[in-house]
Amino acid sequence: MMRKVINYKLWVIGFGIFLFLTHNSSLITHNYCYAQSVSSTELINNARLYDGKVVTYEGEVIGDIMVRGEYAWINVNDGQNAIGIWIDRNLTKDIFYTGSHKFKGDWVEVAGLFQRACLQHGGDLDIHAQTIRKIRQGREIIERLNMSKRNLVFVLLGALCLVWILKQLKLK
Amino acid sequence: MILKPRLEDIKIIGYYLGKIILGLGLTMLIPIIIGLAFGEINPVLDFLIGIEIALIFGLILIKLCFTEKDLNWMQGMIVVSLSWLAATVLGAVPLYLSGHWKSYLDACFDAMSGFATTGLVLVQDLDHLSYTHNLWRHLVMFIGGQGIVIVTLSFFVRGASGAFRMYVGEARDEKILPNVISTSRFIWLVSIVYLILGTLALGFVAMLNGMKPINAFFHGACVFMAAFDTGGFAPQSQNILYYHSLPFEIITIIIMILGAINFKLHYHLWVGNRREIFKNIETKTFFITVLITFCIVAFGLTQVNSYPKAILLFRKGFYQLISGHTGTGFMTIYSRQFINEWNQLALVGVICAMALGGAVCSTTGAIKMLRIGIIFKALKEDIKRIILPERAIVIQKFHHIKEIFVEDKQVRSALLITLAYLVLYGLGAIIGMLFGYPFINSLFESASASANVGLSCGITNVNMPATLKLTYIFQMWAGRLEFMSVFTLIGFFIAAIKGKR
Numbered sequence: 001m002m003r004k005v006i007n008y009k010l011w012v013i014g015f016g017i018f019l020f021l022t023h024n025s026s027l028i029t030h031n032y033c034y035a036q037s038v039s040s041t042e043l044i045n046n047a048r049l050y051d052g053k054v055v056t057y058e059g060e061v062i063g064d065i066m067v068r069g070e071y072a073w074i075n076v077n078d079g080q081n082a083i084g085i086w087i088d089r090n091l092t093k094d095i096f097y098t099g100s101h102k103f104k105g106d107w108v109e110v111a112g113l114f115q116r117a118c119l120q121h122g123g124d125l126d127i128h129a130q131t132i133r134k135i136r137q138g139r140e141i142i143e144r145l146n147m148s149k150r151n152l153v154f155v156l157l158g159a160l161c162l163v164w165i166l167k168q169l170k171l172k
Numbered sequence: 173m174i175l176k177p178r179l180e181d182i183k184i185i186g187y188y189l190g191k192i193i194l195g196l197g198l199t200m201l202i203p204i205i206i207g208l209a210f211g212e213i214n215p216v217l218d219f220l221i222g223i224e225i226a227l228i229f230g231l232i233l234i235k236l237c238f239t240e241k242d243l244n245w246m247q248g249m250i251v252v253s254l255s256w257l258a259a260t261v262l263g264a265v266p267l268y269l270s271g272h273w274k275s276y277l278d279a280c281f282d283a284m285s286g287f288a289t290t291g292l293v294l295v296q297d298l299d300h301l302s303y304t305h306n307l308w309r310h311l312v313m314f315i316g317g318q319g320i321v322i323v324t325l326s327f328f329v330r331g332a333s334g335a336f337r338m339y340v341g342e343a344r345d346e347k348i349l350p351n352v353i354s355t356s357r358f359i360w361l362v363s364i365v366y367l368i369l370g371t372l373a374l375g376f377v378a379m380l381n382g383m384k385p386i387n388a389f390f391h392g393a394c395v396f397m398a399a400f401d402t403g404g405f406a407p408q409s410q411n412i413l414y415y416h417s418l419p420f421e422i423i424t425i426i427i428m429i430l431g432a433i434n435f436k437l438h439y440h441l442w443v444g445n446r447r448e449i450f451k452n453i454e455t456k457t458f459f460i461t462v463l464i465t466f467c468i469v470a471f472g473l474t475q476v477n478s479y480p481k482a483i484l485l486f487r488k489g490f491y492q493l494i495s496g497h498t499g500t501g502f503m504t505i506y507s508r509q510f511i512n513e514w515n516q517l518a519l520v521g522v523i524c525a526m527a528l529g530g531a532v533c534s535t536t537g538a539i540k541m542l543r544i545g546i547i548f549k550a551l552k553e554d555i556k557r558i559i560l561p562e563r564a565i566v567i568q569k570f571h572h573i574k575e576i577f578v579e580d581k582q583v584r585s586a587l588l589i590t591l592a593y594l595v596l597y598g599l600g601a602i603i604g605m606l607f608g609y610p611f612i613n614s615l616f617e618s619a620s621a622s623a624n625v626g627l628s629c630g631i632t633n634v635n636m637p638a639t640l641k642l643t644y645i646f647q648m649w650a651g652r653l654e655f656m657s658v659f660t661l662i663g664f665f666i667a668a669i670k671g672k673r
Contacts, residue, residue: 100299120489143212149218149221
């Protein structure tokens with residue numbers, strides 16, 4: 001008798017867990033329609049399809065982090081195009097490097113609401129980030145002197161001096 | 173009978189070309205100074221190589237072709253057309269050495285696009301380009317916008333009467349001051365004053381938008397040069413979309429319009445004649461054409477509901493339109509959005525705006541407002557002649573600094589240049605279609621290249637065929653010089669081959 005009650009309770013708990021999971025998973029699939037990251041070209045070329053949907057987008061943070069009150073703009077380039085990300089400024093604290101000539105920016109994965117013509121931002125195509133995850137830390141690009149370029153500079157300088165001297169001789 | 177050019181002609185052309193190349197080479201000192209300030213070693217080496225090559229070529233030409241004779245019309249025109257080609261080839265050297273351009277042709281494409289103030293780009297990974305190279309990209313727009321020859325006229329040529337011939341050859345047929353060298357210097361004065369004001373305005377806005385001070389003012393200077401010279405390059409790959417800022421967009425609109433205004437009008441505004449702006453045929457025509465083309469764009473965008481609110485439609489639609497009409501090419505949308513989200517009617521509106529352009533003696537390309545105004549006045553005169561009795565005397569006047577009567581000579585000249593531009597737009601569109609691009613896309617890109625605008629619907633990219641790249645380079649060159657110098661150069665080559673001694 002006791003065993004039957006336990007079995008019954010197990011069934012009820014199991015059914016409860018099942019309901020909880022299915023309910024949550026439906027929420028998850030609703031919010032994260034595109035869990036796999038989508039490229040910028042795909043987003044731009046099919047903007048109407050992705051409009052108003054939550055997408056995952058990844059790329060290198062480039063340029064400046066432009067803080068605007070409680071939020072900030074970052075621009076993320078996936079190698080094809082850069083897309084503006086509107087993000088809570090607190091979420092940008094983990095970004096150490098932004099891409100420029102001297103730095104390789106942090107590679108981040110952003111999940112957020114994609115908007116083809118954002119009502120809040122004057123019709124910009126942008127993503128309003130909900131979460132951001134740093135995938136790879138950026139780094140400083142150490143510039144080494146290019147020896148062949150340096151040598152070419154000296155060779156050309158010699159040629160230039162020669163031409164200059166010849167020109168002066170002619171004038172005299 | 174066509175006469176073969178004499179050795180003397182070639183010597184005079186070579187001598188002045190050498191001087192211009194020398195002047196151009198020396199302008200590379202500016203990015204070198206910036207590069208040293210930012211501690212960018214290899215980019216500085218790129219420019220040292222560039223400047224040395226330019227100086228060697230310049231000095232050799234001056235030495236081999238030394239002459240004390242002045243230029244005639246034909247020689248002046250040829251010097252101008254060749255100096256733009258030389259500037260492209262030599263200006264591309266440091267760009268190519270940076271490794272951000274896939275081929276030397278691509279670097280030449282961007283150099284011509286810069287000098288001709290077009291704004292179409294083939295640069296790769298722009299977001300990692302050095303300050304040194306980025307400054308050069310924008311500086312070539314500043315130099316090209318004022319006119320390559322004007323740089324030399326202002327600083328290297330003194331009192332030569334041939335200067336005026338080169339000045340005209342560079343598509344500037346209006347003298348602001350009695351002396352052409354004083355005119356060149358005035359153009360530089362206006363540009364430098366606006367450069368300081370514009371850089372400060374854009375820099376402060378960029379700082380308020382959250383950019384670091386150094387970046388803010390660097391971007392301010394670069395964007396100013398591209399806006400005032402109606403160029404269209406920007407320091408980042410997203411162009412103006414990078415800034416996500418309405419005040420930044422408004423300031424760039426003001427600068428673009430200032431760049432599209434005739435320098436003669438600037439002069440009159442400077443000396444206090446502010447009424448001129450309301451009476452001038454060019455400003456009136458500009459206002460009307462902006463209004464008409466914007467209505468077309470707005471109607472087109474409404475048809476496909478591209479933007480859900482009127483304010484968004486205005487912000488996006490008007491910005492791209494004014495950017496196209498002034499010949500700038502700044503964009504706050506992605507290239508592909510033109511094709512994917514704008515309908516053909518909206519694109520036709522932008523194409524018309526691009527094809528019309530700004531004022532004569534400004535930094536814009538295309539047909540230009542004065543010519544459109546004159547053609548319209550002539551049309552009005554002809555219609556009046558038909559309607560009114562035969563004995564009636566019909567005269568038409570227009571106001572351009574002073575009251576001018578419409579004459580057949582002016583109308584003929586305006587119509588010829590308009591026709592030449594229409595042929596150039598069509599030619600580029602046909603070549604684009606030969607490579608399999610749809611008609612509207614090809615026409616859009618062709619008009620953008622010929623009118624030195626720089627808006628792109630996506631055709632311009634590194635993978636486009638080399639022939640198309642060469643076509644656009646030719647269109648940018650011919651469009652910027654308004655044909656005469658280019659035709660003279662072609663004629664000169666024909667004479668060299670087929671002419672008789």
